[in-house]
Amino acid sequence: MLIAIDASRTTVARLTGTEHYALRLIQSLIQVNDQQTTPYQIDLYFRDEPASDLFPASPNVKQHIIPFQRAWTHLRFAYTIWSSRPDITFVPAHTLPFVFPGKSMVTIHDLGYKYFPDAHPARQRSYLDLTTRYSQARATRILADSQATANDLTKFYNTPADKIRVVYPGVDPEPLHATLQDIEVIRQKYNLPERYFIFIGTLQPRKNIKRIVQAFSHWQSHNHDDDTALVLAGGQGWLFDETWLQGVKNVILTGYIDEADKSTLLKGSIALVFPTLYEGFGFPVIEAMHCGTPVIASNTSSLPELVGNAGILVNPNDTEEITDAMTRYSSDDVFRQNMIEAGLQHATHFTWNKTALDTLEIIHTIVS
Numbered sequence: 492m493l494i495a496i497d498a499s500r501t502t503v504a505r506l507t508g509t510e511h512y513a514l515r516l517i518q519s520l521i522q523v524n525d526q527q528t529t530p531y532q533i534d535l536y537f538r539d540e541p542a543s544d545l546f547p548a549s550p551n552v553k554q555h556i557i558p559f560q561r562a563w564t565h566l567r568f569a570y571t572i573w574s575s576r577p578d579i580t581f582v583p584a585h586t587l588p589f590v591f592p593g594k595s596m597v598t599i600h601d602l603g604y605k606y607f608p609d610a611h612p613a614r615q616r617s618y619l620d621l622t623t624r625y626s627q628a629r630a631t632r633i634l635a636d637s638q639a640t641a642n643d644l645t646k647f648y649n650t651p652a653d654k655i656r657v658v659y660p661g662v663d664p665e666p667l668h669a670t671l672q673d674i675e676v677i678r679q680k681y682n683l684p685e686r687y688f689i690f691i692g693t694l695q696p697r698k699n700i701k702r703i704v705q706a707f708s709h710w711q712s713h714n715h716d717d718d719t720a721l722v723l724a725g726g727q728g729w730l731f732d733e734t735w736l737q738g739v740k741n742v743i744l745t746g747y748i749d750e751a752d753k754s755t756l757l758k759g760s761i762a763l764v765f766p767t768l769y770e771g772f773g774f775p776v777i778e779a780m781h782c783g784t785p786v787i788a789s790n791t792s793s794l795p796e797l798v799g800n801a802g803i804l805v806n807p808n809d810t811e812e813i814t815d816a817m818t819r820y821s822s823d824d825v826f827r828q829n830m831i832e833a834g835l836q837h838a839t840h841f842t843w844n845k846t847a848l849d850t851l852e853i854i855h856t857i858v859s
Contacts, residue, residue: 492858495577496520497568498535498554500584501545505726505747507693508774509600512636512660513583514545519661519847521547531854536571538563565589578858579631586622587629594857597626598634601771601793602643607697610729624648631857634658634850636772637793643771656853659797660772661843662781669782674759677752681745687720688817689760689784691753691775694744695728697768699789699807701735706764706813708739713818717741721764724748724756757784762820762827766807770794776802777841780834785827787816801837802830 501514517535524530530551537556546552559567569588572580580587580595587597604611604619611619627633627648633655635641641657644650678685688707692698700723707721720741725748736742748756757763763779766789776797779786786802788794795804803819805812820827 493532493534493575493577494854495534495536495572495575495580497564497580497582497584498541499538499563499568502537502539502541506750508772509584511750511774512598512600515661515663515843516583516846516850518546519843520851521549521552523844523847523851524551525549527851531851534575534577536568538567579854581854582626583634585619585626587626589625594631595629596632596634596854596857597630598636599623599627599640599644599771600636601640601769602647603697603769603771605643605647606769610695610697612729627654630654632656632853634853636660638796639793640771656849658846658849658853659841660774660777661841661846662777662838663843669755669758673755677755678759680752681722681743681748681756683722683743683759684718684720684741686718686821687722687743687760688762688764689722689724689756690764691724691748691757691778692765692767693725693728694723694731696730696732698728699766699768701732702807702810702813703764703766704735704739704742706766706810706817707742709810709814710817710821711740713814714821719761719821722756722760724753753778754782758782760784762787762817764813764817765789765794766805766813767794768792768807773797777838781838781841783831783835785820785830786834787813787820799837801833 498517500510503510533552535554540556557567557571564586565588569591572591583598585599587595604616608616627644627650635655635657638657641655645652690703694700720743722743724745757779762785764787765776769792773794776786776788788798788802789807790804803816805816
């Protein structure tokens, strides 16, 4: 049996959530597939040549570099699928080719553009709508990162619920054990103070950056603290507005952070502040819990099903609720430690090995 996988998103210079998902899932799929009694043949397709050590060595995997400048998915990748005729084509990032043969599976991560259309350029928004509408109709099975995304597919596109499978992404298998020295090195690298709250993600309107900064400003006033910082770790996205930060001290923009630094940055913080307006799956929430950082997250979209009782859920439109949660973590050490322990336990349910096993089982049901 032959599985063709679009691996083109794994070789981009800077991984966002979707690219990280594709990379880690494919890496884990290769490992669990090799452990099967009768493993599948996996063909990985790239636009750019991957690093030699990007994926585990396996006798069951072939890599194909098929460079093409424009419309790679719909022209170059689709042409190759017509030639190779796999038993199933899997695209882990939203967009199936418009014309290709055989069975297929696609991961649809979120429908944020439906809730916040102004957060995307008009052309990008139209393309997202067109390709998601097509992909959910064409796919034999759809993987959704959360039940919230599954519900959105049914709500906006009338996707049959029995066509969707919720498969949660994972985190790396071993919790972080960063030392104080590791944290100090990272603090110096990003020029951070000893105490800070942190947000991780693209700085754009649906991430609720304006209210996060306002809540931090209120926290400063309530606690008479001018030393603690709010770290906004991520690149500036579409419609980023400098006025969100005006008049607020100690807000630090790191820009894009190295993936290898993320866990230590989280570990050194008071808490992750992540009351975003919409998430198909909030990777930073699970990553924070996994490395022993307490979480403040929204009580909307996918975040309640991810956080459960292992963090503080707030109304993302209520600045004072966000402020109160920040105060709780910064002033109540016993409560903070309890949430850390709850988060560490909760995060064990999210592993890439489980994600890969569930994904492979779904592929098996499709091809058999």
